[in-house]
Amino acid sequence: MEMFLMALALSLLGVTVSAVLFAAATRQEPREGEPAVDRPVLVPPRFFGDQQEAGVGRVPAEALLLEIERHVRLEQAAAESFLRAPTAESLHSPTVSRLVH
Numbered sequence: 001m002e003m004f005l006m007a008l009a010l011s012l013l014g015v016t017v018s019a020v021l022f023a024a025a026t027r028q029e030p031r032e033g034e035p036a037v038d039r040p041v042l043v044p045p046r047f048f049g050d051q052q053e054a055g056v057g058r059v060p061a062e063a064l065l066l067e068i069e070r071h072v073r074l075e076q077a078a079a080e081s082f083l084r085a086p087t088a089e090s091l092h093s094p095t096v097s098r099l100v101h
Contacts, residue, residue: 071099 074097082090 067099071097 074095078090078093078095
């Protein structure tokens with residue numbers, strides 16, 4: 001029993017010393033040689049508020065829908081042509097659509 005208590009006491013002493021040394025090593029004190037950096041305050045953008053302010057280049061929804069439908073038709077035609085004659089060239093050929101990333 002005495003051996004167990006001695007091992008427990010030494011373990012607690014080791015953990016305490018390690019914790020004190022770790023706390024001392026990770027403490028960051030302000031350095032006198034470095035000037036304080038003034039960071040500009042960034043205002044987070046508003047989710048819907050910014051869209052009303054920048055409404056100059058708005059595109060009608062119908063035009064966007066037509067562009068998406070055209071893109072879907074082109075991609076579907078490319079898929080059908082690949083299914084008719086599957087080749088590596090037709091699989092990796094560039095598309096004509098403007099909506100490609």
